[in-house]
Structures are given as structure tokens and as C-alpha cells.
Amino acid sequence: MRDNQINDALIAGLRQGSRRALARVITLVERSRADAEAAVRALYAHTGRAHVIGITGSPGSGKSTLVNELAKAFRARQDAHGRPFQVGIVAVDPSSPFTGGALLGDRVRMRDLAGDAGIFIRSMATRGQLGGLAEATAAVVKVLDAADFDIILIETVGAGQAEVDIAGTAHTVLVIEAPGMGDEIQTIKAGILEIADILVVNKADRPSKSSTVKALQMMLHLNPTGTRAGYEIRHHGQLMTVPGHDNGSPPGDHPRWETALCETVATEGVGITALVDHIQHHRAYLQESGEWRVREQERSRQELNHLLQARFMAHLAAVVPESQRQELIAAVAARHIDPYAAVAQLYARMGV
């Protein structure tokens, strides 16, 4: 557990506002699980204050530009002590095995947001480990939180389950759409709409905007409480009802959050102020309704599961040498032993 490079000086520097210490800690956290663990253990008691905002949506929706505009808009607002918000951006690309794309995104961003020490940007691609990226992202968010960032924007590239999972750990989830994606929009919606606290139609200066907005409004209308009621989708030209489920009600009898629908033109800065207002309203709603606490617990539950599995796999690697695991895998592939029997053997070897 001690083969990490996180030390007291780094942690103290980070807590005192050193951007250099922050960058170093994040690099270490991305690089190894031991460092991620050491950093989180040292910093965890100082976390819990930041407003974590997940931003997801289809490729081509203009997410990155919107995130940049959000960062600038939050920088122009102040906390209760009259200090401008500090904004962290974590751009996550689970679908890419390359860090190339991530670095690229960084460079485009840097040009736009460079020179503002109150904005910190980090791009992350896959670690190449099962669940590794989600774990690393969670750790980086905690590090930024403990470094007194008020607003943390997690942008996920793509719209698959991994992206939804990562964005879903945020307090506030924005789903971004662009007009004119035609029939396909309906398909994408099915999986992703229900995690949205705020729906954003970006590129709202396009002529095809109104049909997209109408389609989304119809879905929200079918779902007037804003949370996970049934709604309809168009599939092969037929309108079908998707059954609802209900796991989003706030504790007590506080009214539910109604999913907001915002229109923006991020490239022109249009609609950003209203969007930031909505995000801040959502934060107030979460805190007043008690749902902030509910979401923190859900996040903690998911995190414990991830960490438990990671620890288990590390334990396995320590107890059963790679060569023996390879032999067993070859036996399974050759149908000499079934996979459940192989798992039972491995499990027994671990002394469980």
C-alpha cells in the first residue's frame, strides 16, 4: 500500500491552493491505484462541498463548446463570501482507448480558457482496466473538491452506458441534444433522457430546432413529474409506450424536480445565463428537498462496489500467478472445464 508517491507536502500544497501540487496529485491519481487510494484517504474529509455536474449527450451536440461557456459563466458568479467560483473540468472518454483524443480536447480548450487560474482542465481516456476509468474519474473529482473547486463539470464523450454511469454520479445531470438528428433522436433518448435533470437543446439557431424541442417537450409532458414516468418513443415508424419506473422521488413530501428544458447556442454564448440559473436552482432544490444527501449515498454505494471489485481482482492477481490463470483460461476455451467450475477453483485458491 506504500508504493505510492503521494506525500504530506503535496497534500498540504494542494490544500493551500498550489496548482502545481494539484496537477501533480491528479497525474499520480490517474497513473496508479495506490496513488489514487493514498490521495483519496488523505483528502476525503475535505470533500463534499463541490457541486458536481455531469454533462452527456450525443456526439455532434456541441458538448465541449457548451462546457467551455458554462465554465466561463460560473467564473463570473460568486460564492456566499463574494469570491468567484473556481471551476474544474474533467473530460472523460470511455469509448476511446487512446489518450490522443483526450489530449486533443485539452489543446482546443486551452486556447479558449487559457490564462484563468480559476479554471482547471483535465482530460481522461481509458486506463485499460475493468472499471478503472470510473474509479480514476471519481478520485480526480474528489481531489478537485478538496482543492476547493466549487463547480466540477464532468463531460463525457459519447452516449453509451459507461458515459451514463459516469455522468450519473453527479449531483446535477445535463443531457445535451442538437436539433436535426431526425428519427435517431428517439432511440438515443430511451436510455439517456431519464437521467437528465436539465435537458439542453444546443445549436438552437438551426431551423430544425422546433421539431426537436417539440419532441422533447412531448416526452417531458408525458412525464410531467419530471422523473421516470412512462413515455413514448417512435420505433420503426410506430409510436410505442415505454413503461416507467420510479426511483427518483425525494425524501418526505417535497415536490419533485421538474426536468428543465433549456435552449442554447453555445458558439454565440446564447442561453448560457439561463442555463446556469437552472443549474443553481437545481442545487438549491437538491439541498432543500434532502435529495443531495440521497444522491451522495447512491454515489457512495456505487463507489464501494467498484472499489471492492477492484480490490478483489488485485487480490486474485496476487494469489494466483498469471501463468496458472492462463492455463485455466486455456482449459475453459478448450471446453475441458466449464467457466463456473474454473471460477470455483480460483475462488477456493483465494481462501474465501
Next chain:
Amino acid sequence: MRDNQINDALIAGLRQGSRRALARVITLVERSRADAEAAVRALYAHTGRAHVIGITGSPGSGKSTLVNELAKAFRARQDAHGRPFQVGIVAVDPSSPFTGGALLGDRVRMRDLAGDAGIFIRSMATRGQLGGLAEATAAVVKVLDAADFDIILIETVGAGQAEVDIAGTAHTVLVIEAPGMGDEIQTIKAGILEIADILVVNKADRPSKSSTVKALQMMLHLNPTGTRAGYEIRHHGQLMTVPGHDNGSPPGDHPRWETALCETVATEGVGITALVDHIQHHRAYLQESGEWRVREQERSRQELNHLLQARFMAHLAAVVPESQRQELIAAVAARHIDPYAAVAQLYARMGV
């Protein structure tokens, strides 16, 4: 382990070709892990013969229609003994928490393929468990394999990591694109192109087809060995090079498979014969080069990891009551204990 409903009569019926026994076994496998385990253990020795084909791609690419056409085309071909191929279709939707969509897909399919006992169709949506869907899909594929299906088509809806993971377990992976998805196509490519053995441009009667085909050819040209060399993407209007990696070389000095590019109009049945030819060439390539065995081993490795983690989580649930896990989660959410310390406590309780 014995609270399952798989019995010898069901297994015998399935092996003798009873579609009723097959449907029953699959329903049980989907419903519970105990049944999935019992079915796989009983049938595993009879698996390994089927050609498993993964089909993925963006929403709107016409995947479902193409899969239907492939199924019909394979039915018209014969195995070495002159018997028409039997075809299983497994449609998986990891992005949807709803079974509604899955059932819907079934109904559309049924209309098209009904009445052919040599085609068996099953749609699957999320089980609501971590990794549950991948495990259930793997089990259903084995059941179809043991029921003497020659061709198993796994269709995944969406194009995220979960879909790529599921399709990636197949022997042959088809990635489907439609023309006219504009700049976005480049973004989607980055994550998904590299798992393709065969790239299919469907809806190839659209006027915008040639630019899509050209873009894909450029990527394949930049990647002439067909496997995971670097290629370029257009990002924010700039052409950038994505670095390559190399994990796909066949054993020995057999030449590599060159990713094939096929054009189809699935709604008209155009290009299907050539596509099926390519799929059968790929199977021959896999077997002659030894890569079939390599892919089987990779699949077995992933499967063992999934099953190990599932077993571990089940063990945890048995040893630490839900109420105690809830308490610990609340303590983590309140920052009274850090998540790594909480994991250490749980791990110790499991006697590991």
C-alpha cells in the same frame, strides 16, 4: 446452488432439438444466475461449434433490418453435411433499463421471420445488475450453441462501451454505418472502428454514400494491415492523427485479416450475398490462422473475470447484511469514513 429449475429433461429436450425446451431454458437463464450457471454447466461441453457474429453501430444505421436479412441469407446456405444453417439472433440493449423496447423489437422481427423454425430470436434488456446483461448474453449464446445453432448473431443497440464489449466477444465483428451522419461519424469511429472485422455501409442507395465510403476507406488505407494502426480523425475541423496500438496479430506468420468494407441496402436485400461471403471468409481466416483459438481464449478470460466478480458480490451480500452495508454507505456519504477504509472493513468481514 440448487435453487434452480434447470433439469435433465429440459437439457435433453434442448439437445434433441425441442424449440419449446430451448425457449424455456433461455427464459430461466435470463431470470436467475443460479439457472444460468446450471444451464451452462450442463451444456458447456457441447459448445464451441457455432460461429458467433457481433453486430454493432450507431442508432439509425439500419442494424435490425440488416440482421434480419443476414439471418435469411444464412438460412439459404448449408453446412458441410448439406443441412441448412440454423440461425439464432440475440438482440441486446444495454442502454435501456426497459424490456419494452426489447419486446417491441421482437414483434417487428417476428412479422418478418415468423414461421421459420430454423431461426430463433431473443431480445434482452438490462437485468439491472452490474455486469448482469453481459453474463446473461454469454449464457444465452452458449445455450444456442449447445442447441446446434450454426450461426449466432448478437445485435447490440447503441454504440457505447457496453455494446462494444458485448459485440467484442464474438468471433466476427460487424460495424454498421449509414451515410450522411456528417462530421459526427468521425467521432463515433474512434472508439468502434478498431473492433470491426467487416465494416458495412448500409443504406448505400443514399446520395451521401460516397463521402462516407471515402472517409472509411481513408481510415482503412491509413490502416492497411486492417488492425489497429494509427488513423486520422476530424475534430473541431482539424485533421488529427490518432495513435495506433497492436493487439490483433494472429499467431505465427499468417497474414493478417484486412478489414473488409461492404455496401448494402438491407431494405432491398442488396449486397447481402457479398456480406455473407465476407463473413464466411472471415471464419475460414480465423480457423486457418489460429486466431479462432486466440479469440476463444480472450472470451474465456473476460468471462472468468465477470463471473468471479459476480460471485464475490453475491458472497458479500450473504456475509454482510444489507442494513450494515447501508450504515457503512451512510458513513462514507457523511465523510465519517473514507471509501477505502470502508472497503477494508467489508473485505475483513468476508474473511479474506
